[in-house]
Amino acid sequence: MKWYIIMRLAGLVPVLLGISAIAFFLVRLVPCDPAEVYLRLSQVPPTPEMVAAVRADLGLDRPLHIQYLDWLHKALQLDFGLSFATREPVLAEIMRCFPATLQLTLASMALVLLISLPAGILAALYKDGVFDQLSRVLAFLGASVPNFWLGFMLMYLFSLKLDLLPVLGRGTAAHLALPAVTLAMSYAATYTRLLRTSMLDSLGSNFVLYTRARGLRERLVLGRHVLKNALLPVVTAFGMSAGHMLAGTVIVENIFAWPGMGMLCVSSIFNRDYPVIQCYALIMALIFVACNLAVDIAYRFLDPRIRLGGGR
């Protein structure tokens, strides 16, 4: 297991190098010069002299490969340069926003589990019953309702009409409720159905028949044998979703004025803030790879066959 983790971590190096190069060159394919964008944001007419001056200020007047190597050299020392828009260190900007996004994602993940675990289990146990039908409808709704619409509806109902929660912003825990629910709903719907299917597969297996033949209590059969096996695909999907949720807060953060990475990402794209976009892409890649690794490791604990089959 130790070697496995070391090898996987070593594999991170070429992945991150590749991502850094792709992010660096891809953002430069987008039309518009960041120097001009900066001037337009300042409501300053971009004359050629002004553009040249700002380009020199931002270091964009050097050959592309030099810019990349310079950026890479500094990035290895965790210096991601200065934001074009704010002239603040990029890492500081990211670190300012990351806790908010992490808080939102963790709260959403907790909600996803809180909703999907009992709902999935009950839907499987009472297959085709009222609860199963209800969870099916909710799953369809959760998966098909767009985030932004749900966000506004929740705001309208819980903040404006019922006056229970603040509309937007970050401050107290009350501010977290609506964005977390908005972000969690589509994932909760998916996992409810996934767990239900997985539970039904397990319930129909021979090993479940055998455990029942052994006379084990139903709670033990369900908890120790059925659920443990049924959780395997859910863990995989959940691990992948953690990255998606962290990277997918863009719309929710903008609607709820949640000052996280999503808001930073959107403004950076509009501002053509290359250093922030590059750092954001790199961190997101790192998170995705880390989530995959965590899932693989969790899998090895949950499913002994994987340990015996291939891993060292």
Added chain:
Amino acid sequence: MRKLKITAMAFLLCALLVFTAGCGKDKQAGDTAKAKSLTFSWSKDIGDLNPHLYSPSQFFAQAMVYEPLVKYAEGGKIEPWLAESWVISQDGKEYTFKLRKGVKFSDGSSFDARVAKKNFDAVLANAQRHKWLELINQIKETEAVDDHTLKVVFKNAYYPALQELALIRPLRFLGPAGFPDSGKTSEGIKKPIGTGPWVLSEYKKGEFAVFSRNDHYWGTKPKLEKVTVKIIPDGESRVLAFEKGEIDLIIGSGLFSIDSFNRLKSSGKYGTMISGPMSTRTLAINSNRGPTRELKVRQALQHGFNKQAVIDGVFSGTEKKADTLFSPNFPYCDLGLKPLEYSVEKAGALLDEAGWKLVAGKDVREKDGVPLELELCFESTNVIQKAVAEVMQGDLKKIGVSLKLVGEESQSHSQRQKDGKFHLVFNDTWGAPYDPHSLVSSMRVPSHADYQAQSGLPMKAEIDRKIGEVLLSTDEKTRRELYAYILGTLHEQAVYLPVSYQTNMAVYHKNVSGFSFSPQANEILLHGIEKN
């Protein structure tokens, strides 16, 4: 199983925490409801408030903290502010300002000619960044004659000097303690210390900024004690926050939709206000590309577009129909130019005269087998531009013109303006206090849509020459004549299709009173506001 139970319990507790906490009342909303404290929202962070630089600092926030030598008032009138009076030399090259006595910065230090000169010098040391502003290019030197006399010497007589000294940036005054050790404000400032009525007292980047009343303020102090600016990027969320009472005021034409404004207005629960013309929503027609090279085609487009339908249908009457590039209430712009009124017949006749004929069985006119197809470029995220473009597409179809709508995100759209790759493009004027002199000046710069649109005019060189003359003219009569030529020629040549005069909109709760609009488009007047 036990582990599973523990994990489940942990998640359950976590989620419960979120929800039980969520059921509490919003403390912040309660705070903002206090009298003498006002909350409004803005779409972007206020920035570092460096008075001598630009983005990310927001105009309104800079204007709250820093003040100019002179102030831009209604109709372009220049009024004394930090300078009580001024004398302009006979040749128009020397301005001697008598500075107001007793003015203090928010840290208690005095504002005098030496500090003023220090600020001028800091801006001039970074002149490269301010090249767009002719004022900075024209300043030769400054001199602190005595404690309260500042002399500014210009290279040439430059008539808009006072208008540009009134701008929100880059020539407002930072207190000495705000300067970095190097003295170069281009590298940043230590602290935003100004002479203005407000002081930044609390700030959380990307979330909110709190401004408190400046106790050292020399003028009439604001009635409010505290102003909180919440950063809310989304317009509809902003409206919901307003309805909930989390914000007291929404101001700014781009900060909420016209539909929302009308809904809030018709509810009768809130106060609403619309400003006079601030700038012009206009389309530039390219005189150097395809069919719009022809004057008659450009004129036909003007006659073929029903602006009143746009005013009624898109703007619900919140903006007024524009007949000229600049509203007549702007300086030198009341020229009595004849509007190119909506007339399908006239538009058709002009196209016929130009040789663009309707062929039997076809909807689109042709000339030598080439169909009359034009491209109108707009910002895809700008719902108003899109709506105006769609109305125009329908109108022009009636006169046999096929209008293709090209929607792009804002920066690509700007690039297209600069490259001149358009037949028609949205290109608003800059608004007060830049109009007309700054916009007219920029018409000479090739990277502007205005230049590109005018580049096919036979008299373009003459227009540019007259623009150069008007900016350096010291004689009022000559200046009027020059503006009459420039604006009159552009009107005759139909390179601009003015749609509407843009206004600023505000909506506020009924316990807010004393609100008014600033004559400057980018300034928010909070001075007279009271909250009951």
